[in-house]
Amino acid sequence: MLEIKNLTYSIGEKKILDHISFSIPENEVTAIVGPNGVGKTTTVQILSNIIKTENASVKSLNRNKKIVYLDIEYLVFDELTAQEFLELHSRIHNKNKEELEELLNEFEVLNIKEFLPNKLKGLSLGQKQKLIILMGFMSNADILIFDEPFNGLDYKSEMNFKELLRKNKFNFTIIITTHNFHDIERYTKQCIVMEDSKTIKQITNVNTQSYKKNIFHYLDLEQEQYR
Amino acid sequence: MSYVRIFFLIAINALRAYQSNLYEKFEKILPEFKYLAKYYIYFYAASNILLLGIILLLDPSQNVHIHRILNDYKWEILIAKYLMELFVIINLLRFEVPKGFKKVYGLIPSIFYVITANFKNVYTWILIQFIYYTFLDKQLFLILFILSCIIIYLSLFAKISEFQYILNILKMARLMFVILLSYQIIQEVSQKAGFSFASASNKIEVLLFLWVAFLLILLISNYFLLRYIKATTRIFQEKQLIHYFKLFFIPFIFLTLIQITSSLFVFISNIEESLIIISYLISSLFVKIKFIDFLTMETYGYYLFYLKSLDKKIQSEFMMNINLNNFFLLLPVLLFHLCYLILNQQYIYAFLLMLVYILDIKADELIILITRKILKKSELPNLFIHTKKGLSNVLLIAFVPSAIISILVNSSSIKSSSLATTMLLLVSVILFCVSILAHYWRKSFFDELHK
Numbered sequence: 001m002l003e004i005k006n007l008t009y010s011i012g013e014k015k016i017l018d019h020i021s022f023s024i025p026e027n028e029v030t031a032i033v034g035p036n037g038v039g040k041t042t043t044v045q046i047l048s049n050i051i052k053t054e055n056a057s058v059k060s061l062n063r064n065k066k067i068v069y070l071d072i073e074y075l076v077f078d079e080l081t082a083q084e085f086l087e088l089h090s091r092i093h094n095k096n097k098e099e100l101e102e103l104l105n106e107f108e109v110l111n112i113k114e115f116l117p118n119k120l121k122g123l124s125l126g127q128k129q130k131l132i133i134l135m136g137f138m139s140n141a142d143i144l145i146f147d148e149p150f151n152g153l154d155y156k157s158e159m160n161f162k163e164l165l166r167k168n169k170f171n172f173t174i175i176i177t178t179h180n181f182h183d184i185e186r187y188t189k190q191c192i193v194m195e196d197s198k199t200i201k202q203i204t205n206v207n208t209q210s211y212k213k214n215i216f217h218y219l220d221l222e223q224e225q226y227r
Numbered sequence: 228m229s230y231v232r233i234f235f236l237i238a239i240n241a242l243r244a245y246q247s248n249l250y251e252k253f254e255k256i257l258p259e260f261k262y263l264a265k266y267y268i269y270f271y272a273a274s275n276i277l278l279l280g281i282i283l284l285l286d287p288s289q290n291v292h293i294h295r296i297l298n299d300y301k302w303e304i305l306i307a308k309y310l311m312e313l314f315v316i317i318n319l320l321r322f323e324v325p326k327g328f329k330k331v332y333g334l335i336p337s338i339f340y341v342i343t344a345n346f347k348n349v350y351t352w353i354l355i356q357f358i359y360y361t362f363l364d365k366q367l368f369l370i371l372f373i374l375s376c377i378i379i380y381l382s383l384f385a386k387i388s389e390f391q392y393i394l395n396i397l398k399m400a401r402l403m404f405v406i407l408l409s410y411q412i413i414q415e416v417s418q419k420a421g422f423s424f425a426s427a428s429n430k431i432e433v434l435l436f437l438w439v440a441f442l443l444i445l446l447i448s449n450y451f452l453l454r455y456i457k458a459t460t461r462i463f464q465e466k467q468l469i470h471y472f473k474l475f476f477i478p479f480i481f482l483t484l485i486q487i488t489s490s491l492f493v494f495i496s497n498i499e500e501s502l503i504i505i506s507y508l509i510s511s512l513f514v515k516i517k518f519i520d521f522l523t524m525e526t527y528g529y530y531l532f533y534l535k536s537l538d539k540k541i542q543s544e545f546m547m548n549i550n551l552n553n554f555f556l557l558l559p560v561l562l563f564h565l566c567y568l569i570l571n572q573q574y575i576y577a578f579l580l581m582l583v584y585i586l587d588i589k590a591d592e593l594i595i596l597i598t599r600k601i602l603k604k605s606e607l608p609n610l611f612i613h614t615k616k617g618l619s620n621v622l623l624i625a626f627v628p629s630a631i632i633s634i635l636v637n638s639s640s641i642k643s644s645s646l647a648t649t650m651l652l653l654v655s656v657i658l659f660c661v662s663i664l665a666h667y668w669r670k671s672f673f674d675e676l677h678k
Contacts, residue, residue, distance in 0.1 A: 050327040073325045074332075076340070079243030080236065088236045091229055092336055139331075 001025055002065070002143075002173070005057045009042055016042050018198035024143075025189050025204075029165050029174045033181070033215065034194030040177040043194070044069060044145045047175070065173075068141040070149075072128045078121035082112070082131060085120055086138075093140050100138070106169070107134055109160035125152030133161060136172075143173040150180045162187045181221075185212045193218040234339050241343035242268065275350065282357045297362060300435070303411045305371075308359055310404040310442075312375055315352045316382040319345055352379060405446050409439045433570055434486055440566040441479050445472060448559040455555050457548035459526040467518075471556075474513050478560055481506035482567050500568070500576040500647070501628035504583055507564045508628075511557050511587065512620040519616055521552045523595050546669065553588045575647035579654060583627055586658040589665050590619035596668040627654065 002024040009017040016039045024030050032040050045051045048069035049062045061067070077085055090100040104113060110130045115123060123131070129152045136144040150158050158180070165174065166187040178184075184191065185208040193201040193215060201218045205211045246268055253261040287293045297304065322345055329337045342349050356375065360368050412435050449468060456463035485506065489496040520526050524546060561584045568577040594615055631650060 045326075048327060048330070050330075068331055069327050070331070071325070071327075074328060076325070076328075077237070077240045079240045079247065084236055084239070088233060088336075091233050091236075092333055135331075 002061055003057055004047070004055075004061070007043070007046065007053070007055050007058065009039075009046060009051065009053060015197050017046075020194075020198060020200050022192050022200060022202050024173065024175060026173050027168070027171045028189035029168060029176065029187055030190045030192065031184060031188045032175065032177045032192045032194065033179070033184075033219065035219075038194045039197060040194055041147055044147060044175060044177055047143075048145050065142040066140065067143040067145065068136060068139050069145045069147070070132045070136045071147055072125070072132055074135075075120050075128055075131065079119060081117055081119050082123065082127075083116040085131065086116070086134070089135055089138055093138055095138060103134065103138060107137070107164070109164070110134075110157050126154055126157065129153055130157065137170060141172070143175065146174070146176045148178060149176055150178060159183075181212070181215065184215065185209075191215050195219075230335060230339075233336050237336065237339045238343050241346060244344075245346075279354065279357050282354075282361050285361050287362050293362070300412070303408055303435075304362075306404055306408045306411065308355060308371065310408060311355050312352065312378065313400060313404060315348045315355075316378060318348045319379070319382045402446065405442050409443055412436070412439050434483060436570055437479070437482060437486070437567060440563060440570075441475070444559050444562050444566075445475060452555060452559075456521060456552055459521055459549070459552075461520050461526075463521060470517060471514070474510070474517060475559070475563075477513055478506055478510040478563050481510065482564070486567075498628075498632050499571075500573055501631040503564055503568060503576070504580060504628045504631075505624055507560060507580060507583065508587065508620045508624045510560045510564075511584075512617050514556055514560060515591075515616050515620070518556055521556065522549065522591075523616055524549050525595065550588070550592065553591065557584060557588065573647075575651060579627075579647055579651050582651065582654045582658055583623060586654060586661060587619050587623055589658060589661045590622065591616060593661055593665040593668060594618050596665065 004023070005021045007017050007020050032043060034040055042051065046053050046058060047061065048067045050069055077088065080088065086100060112130050112134060115127050129149060133146070133149060136146065153161060162183055168174065185205060189205050191203045193203065195201065195218060203211060203214045246265060249267055250261060250264040253264045287297060319341065322341060324337065324341065356372060359371065452468060452471065453463065453465060485499060485502050489499045515522055561580065564580055565577050568580060598615055627650065631646060
């Protein structure tokens with residue numbers, strides 16, 4: 001378990017996170033959920049050291065683990081084709097052609113191969129999202145953080161990506177932020193529900209029925225609406 | 228990890244981005260030649276490599292003038308080096324990469340990315356090193372080069388959000404360097420015995436003074452333009468200042484050429500003042516074309532319909548803003564030319580130039596009022612509006628300098644000062660007439676808006 005203790009963050013006078021603590025299971029998928037503006041993105045950016053903090057547990061986490069935060073704004077190489085971009089990324093992470101091909105086959109369900117000849121600037125949001133997902137799995141990180149990874153994905157790709165998360169073949173510790181609760185019980189081991197800046201609930205997926213029920217309960221949602 | 232291939236892919240991305248931007252520009256300005264865009268990059272690369280080669284092959288010890296400048300102005304040359312490097316470093320620090328980028332791509336690829344995305348700045352830095360390698364003492368250059376490398380490395384590392392205070396300090400340092408450089412040059416030149424601006428032997432000093440004036444005016448306009456240029460349908464932003472300063476090199480090149488050629492040819496020397504006025508009018512034409520969004524009431528496009536429903540005072544205020552923008556944006560160009568005339572002790576011509584400056588803006592206003600047309604905003608950059616806005620410059624080039632040149636050519640006996648006084652009177656009368664005409668046109672325009 002990766003422990004985060006007493007995390008606090010303010011912008012000016014406003015407290016975004018107020019002494020929150022939680023733990024993340026290693027080699028499993030954890031979802032962070034909560035209403036808009038509650039601090040989900042801030043939390044994951046602090047965990048990945050994009051937002052600097054003096055918190056000892058975050059510092060220790062970053063010292064011991066390589067954490068990569070993935071966001072589509074990192075796709076700055078607009079003029080490269082998806083193929084060239086993946087080659088660039090594989091070279092950065094010392095992956096050879098065979099390893100890249102293997103990974104592409106593994107992610108075949110996301111239909112990445114079909115847009116490989118297209119330039120990044122011509123890709124749709126969903127296609128960019130798929131590239132970012134693949135980029136994460138190509139990296140040599142210990143912990144992957146995806147901020148709203150289902151945004152822009154079509155229904156089929158979303159389902160397939162959730163299946164990939166469920167299998168977690170490469171044993172990454174994965175953290176995602178999402179508003180998408182469909183099948184959340186299938187692919188996550190734990191859910192961190194952020195109610196406000198200081199109240200968070202940590203729910204472990206032991207029983208899928210009660211797990212989802214608890215998430216909806218803490219978020220004050222009607223389960224039927226989100227089926 | 229093969230850094231060569233990584234750098235190659237990142238460079239390919241930058242090259243394609245540059246070509247794509249160029250293609251868009253060609254398509255907008257010269258649609259018939261847009262296919263030349265892909266060849267331009269090769270021309271650009273070849274000419275820049277050639278330039279670096281020529282600089283390396285130069286031998287400054289062979290040229291007496293350069294040798295003298297290198298000896299007399301050692302400190303100024305060193306200060307100028309840091310000033311130029313500072314501009315490059317500030318631009319590099321200003322360039323933002325997404326937070327966490329370095330962690331995703333790694334340090335070296337991130338540096339490759341910043342270098343290729345800012346290759347013009349990096350090229351400028353390399354060019355500075357080449358120039359100083361050729362002209363400076365090699366040991367001194369080596370020490371300065373190591374220092375420069377450390378600074379450039381740090382600026383590639385730094386992120387703007389984390390180093391905002393460094394950026395502010397560097398901006399202050401830039402100001403200090405300009406003041407120091409100006410002080411050094413003025414002190415060095417004024418200490419020389421028997422120095423007089425007008426004497427032919429001091430052309431190099433006049434050019435140095437022009438350079439100082441250029442830097443000072445650049446620095447002053449850096450502060451006052453952002454503050455005083457009024458918003459039209461657009462806001463005058465800091466990034467537009469860079470485009471504005473690039474235009475500033477046009478009068479600098481013109482004036483340097485005039486200064487050099489007038490010392491070589493008597494004929495050019497006779498018509499020097501007319502050439503200054505032409506230089507001013509051409510330079511201001513470029514400013515007008517580039518910043519047309521801030522300089523004509525047609526900038527408002529459909530917004531003029533709203534003006535009709537506004538209070539008359541607010542209507543006048545909008546028009547006044549456009550007028551002030553004209554005066555402010557052309558002022559640095561005027562000041563630069565005035566400096567040249569004052570350095571050459573041509574005070575009457577300096578006054579004449581000021582009148583031409585006002586006349587040009589007034590004539591512009593009159594032409595726009597007479598031919599007013601409410602445009603769509605998208606139609607603004609079309610050729611018609613640009614032609615209208617430049618018409619006053621063309622008319623004035625055809626009238627003022629041509630008149631001076633033709634009188635000088637036809638009667639060699641006429642004195643330069645009496646000619647300038649005659650022109651002064653003539654331009655004053657024209658200015659008076661144009662102002663009255665513009666006033667009545669403006670009045671009728673507002674009355675029409677009120678109907």
